[in-house]
Amino acid sequence: MTAITLAAVAAALVLFTVLGLRARRADGLDDYLTARGSQSAGTLGLSFLASGMGAWILFAPPEVGAFVGPVAVAGYALGSALPFLVLGACGPAIRRRLPAGRSLAEFARERFGAPMRRWVALLSVLYMLCFLAAELTAVGAITGLLSGVDGRLATLGVALATLIYTAVGGLRASLVTDRWQAWLLLALLALVGTAAVTALPVDAAPAPEAASAPLPDALAVAATLVIAVTAANLFHQGYWQRLWAASDDAALGRGALVGGAATVAVVAVVGGLGVLAARSGLPLGQPPIPFFALLGEAPAWLSLPALVLGVTLVASSVDTLQNGLASLAATEAGNRSLNSARWITALLMIPVIAVALQGISVLRLFLIADLLCATAVVPLLLGLWHRVPAAAAVAGALAGLIGAVLPGLVATGSLSQALLAASFPGGVPTLGPFLGALLASSVVTIGWSLLRPATVVVSSR
Known part of the structure; x- marks a missing residue:
């Protein structure tokens, strides 16, 4: 065989x-x-x-x-x-x-x-x-x-x-x-x-x-x-x-x-x-x-x-x-x-x-990579909206990182415990970090963009 x-x-x-x-x-x-x-x-x-x-x-x-x-x-x-x-x-x-x-x-x-x-x-x-x-x-x-x-x-x-x-x-x-x-x-x-x-x-x-x-x-x-x-x-x-x-x-x-x-x-x-x-x-x-x-x-x-x-x-x-x-x-x-x-x-x-x-097993590392991607995906795709400036996208991505940790911080009151939760101990995916990352990055990017004057954004290199 x-x-x-x-x-x-x-x-x-x-x-x-x-x-x-x-x-x-x-x-x-x-x-x-x-x-x-x-x-x-x-x-x-x-x-x-x-x-x-x-x-x-x-x-x-x-x-x-x-x-x-x-x-x-x-x-x-x-x-x-x-x-x-x-x-x-x-x-x-x-x-x-x-x-x-x-x-x-x-x-x-x-x-x-x-x-x-x-x-x-x-x-x-x-x-x-x-x-x-x-x-x-x-x-x-x-x-x-x-x-x-x-x-x-x-x-x-x-x-x-x-x-x-x-x-x-x-x-x-x-x-x-x-x-x-x-x-x-x-x-x-x-x-x-x-x-x-x-x-x-x-x-x-x-x-x-x-x-x-x-x-x-x-x-x-x-x-x-x-x-x-x-x-x-x-x-x-x-x-x-x-x-x-x-x-x-x-x-x-x-x-x-x-x-x-x-x-x-x-x-x-x-x-x-x-x-x-x-x-x-x-x-x-x-x-x-x-x-x-x-x-x-x-x-x-x-x-x-x-x-x-x-x-x-x-x-x-x-x-x-x-x-x-x-x-x-x-x-x-x-x-x-x-x-x-x-x-x-x-x-x-x-x-x-x-x-x-x-x-x-690389499952835990996989989940951490997934979460990092979730912190930046909305600011990046919002680049198709002409009102989004570079500062809003960068701020949104940073906010996504904070949002990934925030649910654990609210639940435990400990930053170290919140960081541990966002690293998925045991390789078990949980909704809190992903939802926090997505919502925080979206709110900051869209909010920043709406608060600035409605001008066409030129590309920056």
Whole structure:
């Protein structure tokens, strides 16, 4: 079985590598980073789906479904799709303002100046590095769960395979592989999900520890996930690259709708599997992994397609993140050469792989990165409103940092305890810090802008 597992994983990675290498080589740095104006709505929709998916969908939505219920799953699905819808809605205005743009950080500089650009770039890099480390850690864990193969081999295999074709082909390679990966993950998810549900025990009692949460608690979890996932993913540079890759505004809008709708469906289905696992009385494990608990009741052969599904999910997100980091690093470093962009991509992967090989949880760091993104997302997007000056945006971002700590300060009366609460001890997301960050940044940015004279704001560089 070990040999078959290794062969299946290797075959999937070789397929993705060949597809990526067959993509047209980049015609200069700009084409490598943006594939500017070349992509149709269908390609973008599949790319948004594949890029947004990752091994996280096999862990987080099923656990939320099992322990909180369908309402929270709905929030997770909505939060996962909203970034694409925001891109579709705001993207045309940003494309008109920055026709030769490459990143969200460039928009921040054009509207609010260099300090805001550096802060946005830092948040983007932090979030994407956490995402990369989490995905590569997850593929190792999935391999260990479903086979006798050392998970570190899968971690290294995915990292190196995706790095080869993204370093050579840039964004075009990622877009080509995304099309295949999107259809493959949909087919594998349908196969694995159907077979697992068919094998569920009949008339089993629900797991006692996995009852759905009361409606107010479920709504709070749903709101937390909507804010956290949406805010963080809007700092995903890989998504912003696709904004400029679209052939026109209509293609961007339709692609965002397709990607968003498909993402809602996938997350809802996987989260629903977690609900079924809990209500079927299966032992969910410790820590709980409802999706893999389902597989424990399914035929043994199902482990192989499930493992290929995991590898496909990780590869589809990792290549996008690698491209996004290369784009941001090359742009922030002063438009370096194409070869420099490739070397930057490779060098950034070294610490990520080192962290992933340790097999440690990066969930708490992930949540902190999500919260930092939530402090700045509203001031940044309000840059599309001509009345917002740079000072208002910067003040709003600072207010978001204070707002993230304020709920804990009010609740405990201790600054140290409030800071601890905002760092999510135990890796448990809570609504207070996210809601505080969002409200404080919004109120300060909008209030400051309304109190100043209504003049057109010129760009500051």
